[in-house]
Amino acid sequence: MxxxxxxxxxxxxxxxxxxxxxxxxxxxxxxxxxxxxxxxxxxxxxxxxxxxxxxxxxxxxxxxxxxxxxxxxxxxxxxxxxxxxxxxxxxxxxxxxxxxxxxxxxxxxxxxSDMKKKIRDLILEEKKANIADETPKHIDYGLGKNTLLLKVTNKSVITWRNRKLHRALLLNEPPLVFDCGFQDVMSKYEIRDAARQLKYAFSENRLDRRPFVMHLCNMNKDSKLWHELAKEMLNIEKLPIKVHSEDITEVFPSKNLVYLSPDAEDVIQEFNEDNTYVVGGLVDKATRTPVTLAKAKRLNIRSMRLPLDKHIKFHSHKTLTLDQMILIMLELKRSQDWKKALQRVPKRKIFG
Structure with missing residues (x-):
């Protein structure tokens, strides 16, 4: 065979x-x-x-x-x-x-990979053909026969998770915005890393019981970031994620916007569902310039930072990835407890 x-x-x-x-x-x-x-x-x-x-x-x-x-x-x-x-x-x-x-x-x-998939399909077809030649019975369990359990495929699980995001949109769950307008300050490798982190952020959000409505602002579909993101997330245009080419102030009211910046002076005390929190969609490994704070001041919107110094002692610099940010915000929205929320920070970054 x-x-x-x-x-x-x-x-x-x-x-x-x-x-x-x-x-x-x-x-x-x-x-x-x-x-x-x-x-x-x-x-x-x-x-x-x-x-x-x-x-x-x-x-x-x-x-x-x-x-x-x-x-x-x-x-x-x-x-x-x-x-x-x-x-x-x-x-x-x-x-x-x-x-x-x-x-x-x-x-x-x-x-x-294509070869292995074809081999698996051909073996399965041959097995089913051999089974079909056998005399059928009223109740017979096995491959291609009766089963006690309904098969749950990966596609069914993904569809169910996507429906949670559609439900969040219908129920007006709080949005979480990623500002993707920093491609000019990132290298091509940082852009690739940012796309990967956005994919992980979408995945973590989709796993939560009460996910955010995820928005990508300043996302030009002719840009390198969109190209990398489309490679990471196949059929991204069909996924329940809001993509805007406009800036954040053109999509949301300025009075509700709160820009999460590590360089901000004010500290978030609790999660407020009336606010629209914005995360800078960038990876800045080299210079670490305060571009998100500068963007908030230029747009004349509020900026706040997480109370990291109060609860965590970092090994070196206080940097969080985009998927870690969404995990922290999801836990904060659910529990309103910063200690629980900051447990989402990886242990390798914490001193002691």
Whole structure:
């Protein structure tokens, strides 16, 4: 049975120097070409590049082709996306060589994952076919037969969790706003990290019994942050999350806004459901400038900070990720107890 299965799978792979080199799969090739934040294929994007960048692209393609002839681990040219080219155009030669290996490993992992999924599906189909040949009984338990329990799939669980967010919107639960207008002060690696933290924040919010209505303000859908977020959260436009290209004061009344900034003077004493709390959607690992406080002053809205000094002694700097912020605010909304809320801060950051 497995020999027949591998005969169906292996045409999509070729062995080179002892390694499986991914071939473009016809069903997903167009998907791999597409950019998520620009409606262009990689080929169309390359045609519109200026001549100096086009020369660098040709250099990159020649490097990959040369490595292929030398039987080295290199990515497939026809599976490179616009984001891959953008990354490589900004890299030095030595760093680009490492990136080729990373792309090769990623593409190979994707191909192996597709292969394993096809093997599982074919084995399951063959098992069901063998079961169908047997004489049916009135009550018979097992694969493809009767069951005492209703199967709960991952899709059902995700749908149920999303419905909690829809219910929060219908019941006018308090909003929590992430201000995504700081992309100009973040590096591309910090932008990627911010997208990952926003994904975790959405996930943690969805798990809570009474989630916030999550808003992303200053989110331009042509931006790098949106592109990274769309890679992290597939079908993000269908998810129960509010995305606005406008600034926070254009979406919410200024009198209700409270900007949570670590540099603010005032301290939050308790959670007020009449307020709309805003979290700066940025990762600032290098400079740690008070950009969120400056934004609050520029918009003439209130700014407050968490009482971290009162309850926690940090090892070094007092930095919290976006998902940790939403966990703290969810617990504060539920219990109105700062000690419980700040237990959400990871132990590795606390002294003693």
């Amino acid at each position: 497995l020999r027949n299965i591998f005969a169906q799978i292996t045409p999509h792979l070729r062995r080179r120097n002892g390694f499986l080199q991914p071939q473009p799969l016809p069903l997903i090739q167009n998907h791999l070409f597409e950019s998520i934040y620009v409606n262009k294929t990689a080929e169309e994007w390359l045609k519109q590049l200026p001549e100096d960048q086009m020369k660098r692209v040709r250099l990159i393609q020649n490097e990959i082709a040369l490595k292929m002839t030398e039987m080295k681990k290199t990515p497939a040219l026809d599976r490179l996306t616009i984001a891959d080219y953008e990354e490589m155009l900004e890299m030095s030669t030595s760093r680009r060589q490492k990136y080729y290996h990373y792309l090769f490993v990623t593409q190979t992992a994707d191909t192996r």
